[in-house]
Amino acid sequence: MNNINLSCLGIGERAFITGIHAPDGTRQRLQSMGLRTGREAEVIRSPRLGPMQIRVGSVHLIMRRRDAARVAISSGQ
Amino acid sequence: MKRLAIVGMPNTGKSTFFNRLTGSSSRVGNWPGVTVDLLSAHIVLGGTAVEVVDLPGIYDLHGFSEDEQVVRNFLENNPVDLIGVILNATQLDHQLPLALQFCKLGVQPHILINMIDEADQLGIRIDADALSADLGCPVHLLSARHGTGFNEVRESLAGRVNQAQHRPLDEMRDCLHADDEIVQHSDALIGRCVTAPSVLVRKMTERIDHVLLHPVLGLPLFFAMMFLVFQAVYTLGGPLQDVVAYLLGNFKGWALEPLAATLPAALYGFLIEGLYDGIGTVASFVPVIILFFFLMAIVEDSGYLARAAFLTDSLMARMGLDGRGFVMILMGFGCNVPALMGTRVMRSRALRWLSMLVIPFSLCSARLQVFVFITTALFTAQQAPLVLFFMYLASFASAFLTATLFGRRFKSDEPFVLELPPYRTPVLKQVLLRGWHEISHFLRRASTFIITGVVLVWILTHYPEGSTPGGAGTWASLMGDWMKPVLDPIGISAAMSVILLFGFVAKEIVIGAMVAMTGLEGAALNGYLTTQMDTTQAISFMLFILLYTPCLSTLATQFTESRSWKFTGISLAWSLSLAWVVSFIFYQGARALGY
Numbered sequence A: 001m002n003n004i005n006l007s008c009l010g011i012g013e014r015a016f017i018t019g020i021h022a023p024d025g026t027r028q029r030l031q032s033m034g035l036r037t038g039r040e041a042e043v044i045r046s047p048r049l050g051p052m053q054i055r056v057g058s059v060h061l062i063m064r065r066r067d068a069a070r071v072a073i074s075s076g077q
Numbered sequence B: 001m002k003r004l005a006i007v008g009m010p011n012t013g014k015s016t017f018f019n020r021l022t023g024s025s026s027r028v029g030n031w032p033g034v035t036v037d038l039l040s041a042h043i044v045l046g047g048t049a050v051e052v053v054d055l056p057g058i059y060d061l062h063g064f065s066e067d068e069q070v071v072r073n074f075l076e077n078n079p080v081d082l083i084g085v086i087l088n089a090t091q092l093d094h095q096l097p098l099a100l101q102f103c104k105l106g107v108q109p110h111i112l113i114n115m116i117d118e119a120d121q122l123g124i125r126i127d128a129d130a131l132s133a134d135l136g137c138p139v140h141l142l143s144a145r146h147g148t149g150f151n152e153v154r155e156s157l158a159g160r161v162n163q164a165q166h167r168p169l170d171e172m173r174d175c176l177h178a179d180d181e182i183v184q185h186s187d188a189l190i191g192r193c194v195t196a197p198s199v200l201v202r203k204m205t206e207r208i209d210h211v212l213l214h215p216v217l218g219l220p221l222f223f224a225m226m227f228l229v230f231q232a233v234y235t236l237g238g239p240l241q242d243v244v245a246y247l248l249g250n251f252k253g254w255a256l257e258p259l260a261a262t263l264p265a266a267l268y269g270f271l272i273e274g275l276y277d278g279i280g281t282v283a284s285f286v287p288v289i290i291l292f293f294f295l296m297a298i299v300e301d302s303g304y305l306a307r308a309a310f311l312t313d314s315l316m317a318r319m320g321l322d323g324r325g326f327v328m329i330l331m332g333f334g335c336n337v338p339a340l341m342g343t344r345v346m347r348s349r350a351l352r353w354l355s356m357l358v359i360p361f362s363l364c365s366a367r368l369q370v371f372v373f374i375t376t377a378l379f380t381a382q383q384a385p386l387v388l389f390f391m392y393l394a395s396f397a398s399a400f401l402t403a404t405l406f407g408r409r410f411k412s413d414e415p416f417v418l419e420l421p422p423y424r425t426p427v428l429k430q431v432l433l434r435g436w437h438e439i440s441h442f443l444r445r446a447s448t449f450i451i452t453g454v455v456l457v458w459i460l461t462h463y464p465e466g467s468t469p470g471g472a473g474t475w476a477s478l479m480g481d482w483m484k485p486v487l488d489p490i491g492i493s494a495a496m497s498v499i500l501l502f503g504f505v506a507k508e509i510v511i512g513a514m515v516a517m518t519g520l521e522g523a524a525l526n527g528y529l530t531t532q533m534d535t536t537q538a539i540s541f542m543l544f545i546l547l548y549t550p551c552l553s554t555l556a557t558q559f560t561e562s563r564s565w566k567f568t569g570i571s572l573a574w575s576l577s578l579a580w581v582v583s584f585i586f587y588q589g590a591r592a593l594g595y
């Protein structure tokens, strides 16, 4: 398993979600909000202070970097 | 009686649809989590009486937050005949699985694909018939906001209402495992029935966010906008207030006084100078409050609240809260009660309780009335807005101090993930509805505890017989003497202390009580106030009012939401002590400096 995650991406970069490393409840939550395995995520905003803005399909989410770090992505893209 | 439940993800337009279907005024806003409780209305559909229920949004059928719990409890314990699943047409890839979950339960929901206007603009085409054929349940495209396709939905619901089966969804937990399968099914369906541009660009929204979410300019712009809102309330509100005061005064002069002139003096004093003037003075603030809520409604419906959460999250994180907590503080500027209930979207109890501990310090519109009243009476026109601004700063500072102090005890690692909806133009009807809501809210309060409070204050300040009204010897002044040791050090006079007692119930009473106590109004009352407090005392008094406790309803809501006497008790004890200490430091400090 590699440890590349969503928080590593820069603005405008995209990658496929490969899994979520979090306790069951949290994982369930993140998935149901759109962060599902196999979906492509793109970073829209990533200010130095403050949360990131992520687009997954048609959904725009804001999330803390700490939580984005729980979303594993495939490398290479 | 048949029952129709409206379900769907947060912010998909459930309440908008509910309002259109039933003619009610469920609160609508471009923020996920506006509705956090059940709301039902009765209508006749296809010749049958139907109870329609507007529910909070859910992300899936096994959510754990308090608002999602409300939905589950409802669906599991109340038989429903029809289910309308509202989906956002621009996010079917994300939302269709929820509808499929309901299909899987065997309930044959009506799938209502809403916001078709936005989908059209984005170039999304949806084949509802194909979806319907595959799923075996009715699928409709509509715009709840503009009414497109609404009549078809209504007819379709009416056509099915009589054959629908009546059943609770008690086996909801069983569908926990089928998720991946459902998502695959959903993706396949979308591949067949939906055509969309490969990348959806929210052009307008992106352009606005480019400015409003700017890494450097974002926060200053936010504060500038807040400032403009309050400036508008203040400058537009004043004249409006004068108009109402003028009308009420004229009504008294033309109709009431001639009528009441025959009454015995004591009764006249009670009815006119106590009750009518007291309530009237409170009522003169209603336009200010409505104006305030108009502006709040515009902000809420625009989608800017989610941006406020984005901008403030890193600051809030430092205090153990998150961006949603900040938005609840903002909502608290209107009224603390819905803001407290709004924390239901938080799943961690610690985070929720910490937010609920902080929200009561948010300077609500009722306290704003008191402050406008006092600042107008005691400060110059130049000073008054500055003093008000200072009170808002104090409100924020107390909230932040509280969060910082209690943050260690209420630690949570709840993820902060929030949907960022597109900007939407506020709907005039929605904004007006909100204003109307506030008027009726005021009338309800006025007819219950504002009247009761004003009557009680009048009695306390006019009896026992033979005492000087509002002066020595009355019950009120006895109570004032009794509270003197506590209130003297913070510069609050005995006459004002009874008012504080009633202000505990609701802040509007404070203004009404001053009128009832003195039998004065308008300029005369302002004159009286200057004899009761100088500007230093006035600020100390206002700080105390700001912090000691918002009102009884807030306290009751804190209890019902936390279901903990201990939490409610701690919150009350903390706010009382903080109020006293802050006023003490301010008052004694200012006096020591010679003010």
Ligand SMILES: Nc1nc2c(ncn2[C@@H]2O[C@H](COP(=O)(O)OP(=O)(O)OP(=O)(O)O)[C@@H](O)[C@H]2O)c(=O)[nH]1
Pocket (backbone or CB within 6 Å): B008, B009, B010, B011, B012, B013, B014, B015, B016, B017, B027, B028, B029, B030, B031, B032, B033, B034, B035, B036, B055, B056, B057, B058, B114, B115, B116, B117, B118, B142, B143, B144, B145, B146, B301, B424, B427
């Ligand atoms: N463009 C467009 N906007 C809509 C439509 N229906 C609702 N909206 C807007 O979507 C936002 C959310 O509407 P609500 O009715 O509050 O949504 P809800 O599903 O009740 O949301 P929660 O109570 O938070 O779960 C509001 O800003 C509405 O004005 C529609 O058909 N078209």
Ligand SMILES: [Mg+2]
Pocket (backbone or CB within 6 Å): B014, B015, B016, B027, B028, B034, B035, B055, B056
């Ligand atoms: Mg709603």
